[in-house]
Amino acid sequence: MKNIIVGQSGGPTAVINGSLYGVVTEGMAHPEKIEHVYGMVNGIEGFLNDQIMDMAPLSENGELEFVRTTPGAYLGSCRYKLPEDLNDPVYPKLFQKFEEKSIGYFFYIGGNDSMDTVSKLSRYAAGINSDIRFIGVPKTIDNDLVNTDHTPGFGSAAKYVASVVREVAADASVYDNKQSVTIVEIMGRHAGWLTAASVLARKFKGDNPVLIYLPEVAFDQDAFLNKVREALKTTPNLVVCISEGINNGKGTFICEYASDVGVDIFGHKMLTGSGKYLENLVKEKIGVKVRSIELNVCQRCSSSMLSATDLTEAIGAGTYSVKAALAGETGQMITFIRHADHPYELSYGTADVNEICNEEKAVPTEWITKDGSDISEEFIAYARPLIQGNVVVPTKDGLPVFAYRK
Amino acid sequence: MKNIIVGQSGGPTAVINGSLYGVVTEGMAHPEKIEHVYGMVNGIEGFLNDQIMDMAPLSENGELEFVRTTPGAYLGSCRYKLPEDLNDPVYPKLFQKFEEKSIGYFFYIGGNDSMDTVSKLSRYAAGINSDIRFIGVPKTIDNDLVNTDHTPGFGSAAKYVASVVREVAADASVYDNKQSVTIVEIMGRHAGWLTAASVLARKFKGDNPVLIYLPEVAFDQDAFLNKVREALKTTPNLVVCISEGINNGKGTFICEYASDVGVDIFGHKMLTGSGKYLENLVKEKIGVKVRSIELNVCQRCSSSMLSATDLTEAIGAGTYSVKAALAGETGQMITFIRHADHPYELSYGTADVNEICNEEKAVPTEWITKDGSDISEEFIAYARPLIQGNVVVPTKDGLPVFAYRK
Numbered sequence: 001m002k003n004i005i006v007g008q009s010g011g012p013t014a015v016i017n018g019s020l021y022g023v024v025t026e027g028m029a030h031p032e033k034i035e036h037v038y039g040m041v042n043g044i045e046g047f048l049n050d051q052i053m054d055m056a057p058l059s060e061n062g063e064l065e066f067v068r069t070t071p072g073a074y075l076g077s078c079r080y081k082l083p084e085d086l087n088d089p090v091y092p093k094l095f096q097k098f099e100e101k102s103i104g105y106f107f108y109i110g111g112n113d114s115m116d117t118v119s120k121l122s123r124y125a126a127g128i129n130s131d132i133r134f135i136g137v138p139k140t141i142d143n144d145l146v147n148t149d150h151t152p153g154f155g156s157a158a159k160y161v162a163s164v165v166r167e168v169a170a171d172a173s174v175y176d177n178k179q180s181v182t183i184v185e186i187m188g189r190h191a192g193w194l195t196a197a198s199v200l201a202r203k204f205k206g207d208n209p210v211l212i213y214l215p216e217v218a219f220d221q222d223a224f225l226n227k228v229r230e231a232l233k234t235t236p237n238l239v240v241c242i243s244e245g246i247n248n249g250k251g252t253f254i255c256e257y258a259s260d261v262g263v264d265i266f267g268h269k270m271l272t273g274s275g276k277y278l279e280n281l282v283k284e285k286i287g288v289k290v291r292s293i294e295l296n297v298c299q300r301c302s303s304s305m306l307s308a309t310d311l312t313e314a315i316g317a318g319t320y321s322v323k324a325a326l327a328g329e330t331g332q333m334i335t336f337i338r339h340a341d342h343p344y345e346l347s348y349g350t351a352d353v354n355e356i357c358n359e360e361k362a363v364p365t366e367w368i369t370k371d372g373s374d375i376s377e378e379f380i381a382y383a384r385p386l387i388q389g390n391v392v393v394p395t396k397d398g399l400p401v402f403a404y405r406k
Numbered sequence: 407m408k409n410i411i412v413g414q415s416g417g418p419t420a421v422i423n424g425s426l427y428g429v430v431t432e433g434m435a436h437p438e439k440i441e442h443v444y445g446m447v448n449g450i451e452g453f454l455n456d457q458i459m460d461m462a463p464l465s466e467n468g469e470l471e472f473v474r475t476t477p478g479a480y481l482g483s484c485r486y487k488l489p490e491d492l493n494d495p496v497y498p499k500l501f502q503k504f505e506e507k508s509i510g511y512f513f514y515i516g517g518n519d520s521m522d523t524v525s526k527l528s529r530y531a532a533g534i535n536s537d538i539r540f541i542g543v544p545k546t547i548d549n550d551l552v553n554t555d556h557t558p559g560f561g562s563a564a565k566y567v568a569s570v571v572r573e574v575a576a577d578a579s580v581y582d583n584k585q586s587v588t589i590v591e592i593m594g595r596h597a598g599w600l601t602a603a604s605v606l607a608r609k610f611k612g613d614n615p616v617l618i619y620l621p622e623v624a625f626d627q628d629a630f631l632n633k634v635r636e637a638l639k640t641t642p643n644l645v646v647c648i649s650e651g652i653n654n655g656k657g658t659f660i661c662e663y664a665s666d667v668g669v670d671i672f673g674h675k676m677l678t679g680s681g682k683y684l685e686n687l688v689k690e691k692i693g694v695k696v697r698s699i700e701l702n703v704c705q706r707c708s709s710s711m712l713s714a715t716d717l718t719e720a721i722g723a724g725t726y727s728v729k730a731a732l733a734g735e736t737g738q739m740i741t742f743i744r745h746a747d748h749p750y751e752l753s754y755g756t757a758d759v760n761e762i763c764n765e766e767k768a769v770p771t772e773w774i775t776k777d778g779s780d781i782s783e784e785f786i787a788y789a790r791p792l793i794q795g796n797v798v799v800p801t802k803d804g805l806p807v808f809a810y811r812k
Binding site (some may be wrong): 011012042044045068071072073076077078079111159162163165166167168170171173174175176178200201203293294295296297298300301302303304305307384387388389390397398399400402404 | 412418448451452460476477478479482483484485524565568569570572573574578579580581582583606607609699700701702703704706707709710711713770788793794796801803804805806808809
């Protein structure tokens, strides 16, 4: 009889705990093979400090049902990179701890860096002939992992962004007898998937957001200003969505143009986002009322716009990871294989984690219009199925109930 | 047979269209007295330019049901102040337009400034012996109108703020092996009602947000830093909520301390919010990881956290305003009278609009703890009933459906 250990790593998402729920419930469904399901608190870093917890009580006291829809990372997270050198003493230390806890199956829910951890541990295991199985469960709102159709966390983040942009547009249009520009800055340093999802906010052809800019295309400030001038003619209250990572195509982020703005009264360099920079640019060059909005961390942790499709798939990825490990797989990440957009059909698979870690999947350039200011129908067909369905989050006293470690 | 005209003014809320729905449906329920229900597009400013629309088709084609849960201001808004001098020629111009359209009842949904409009029009009407009845329907997320227990719009905004702060706290606690401070800046320039609502986010005694600062109490930077140092001992991932309007008690906003920060590359003065200023202060003086988050316009326009209580009351205020006008009242604002907190009991009333406009209701100082860093149980008892109940907003393709003028 072996035990499972599961951890979470990297930034939060709205459904990362859904995957945890999947691993835990499926792990506990095989009492003939698995004795305990343990969680590592604060990822591999916490595990190294013996921070582990038994997940069984959560199932017994009903708390696990609340974990399912709690955003963040129930087990806590870390940003800890294992050494490149597999001869580093941390590896035998880790594997001794695995042995002490009779770990047979290791699951790590995370993005790129987490897959790097899975890669290293599985390679080290192969080197010492360990039979512990290491599986990565994908998670990232950025949707930038390769060899999978999409990633859990993206659908809910996309649904959040699209609905918030629709609300921001409603808010902006209230004074439709005056011209205005609202610039919404959306997360995504290198890949524009989440910003592209703002296109779903349109209620009709030509609706806001009229202009959308991703980091995949070099950003030209003059072309941008001309587009804004043109768009204002038909849309007096213009909404523009931009990725935080828009850049000049030569390695300079747009926000860096404002980086010589000065220092604050404490001598700190004033950090200005791309949205704020463009707000000032439009104010200066066009002279209309401008506002920039930085969507806050709720992009990745709001439970108010959970996509039922996303949550189901996040749980499914967790469940499938246990099945794959029990079937003998190791050094793999769970992948999503799409068979059709409409009606949407998906199955789960696995792919070599070594081919996934340290790679980034960008939005295909053919899904971006030629002038770089809009998103194509292909993207819409791709993204729309991922935001379908609402999840009823349990509430108490008028607010969502979230699980937390006591 | 007379007609109704209804308008919206000032900033958007999540339920201002609920009040519009209330006025329109109740107006159309009295065909023996009321022939048409008209909407003024962009408030009194639009009305002066003859921008009016018949609301009947919206009822016939079913669009009105979507208006009910659409945030923003369906009719559009304005920030137009009528002249103080009632001898100004704009008044006879307005009343001539009222006569041309056979207006017998005028409803204006808004905050302080809108009540000022109702006050002036009703006083002018009295002066010329006009029998047109003018009624104000309250609306503001700021909850700062006097002579009413609370205002429509506050409950949904409070529910949004409390749930977002709970999410932000979940997000911040993910790296609970490292200390951090998250500062959330909430709307409210002069009254701290909405910031106070963040107290509802606590899941247990001592939970985040540990510190809450309102504009009603003079903000002392040293005392604040000491509070943060103390709180970090028990709460490694501290969340602090502040009103945008926190000030030194002598008329200087905290954000103004940063106003000599410098100019950007276009020569614009860099505007820094109070949250950003405190972020830098904590970074400088305490040295932990700090982030500041400015809740964006969704505070006032999110449909994702509609309070069923708030929406019901917003519609009720609209309905009651028509009944009051038909009963002969004029120069009044609809008020909420609370009879009990638990179980919550409310009735509607009216109050002289002249006593309401240009007044602001602050959070009572006895509802703020002595050291000015927390909110009392009395506030919680007051606010909790207002965020109860969820509203199912109609969706299509995975997103909320919003009504808009075609």
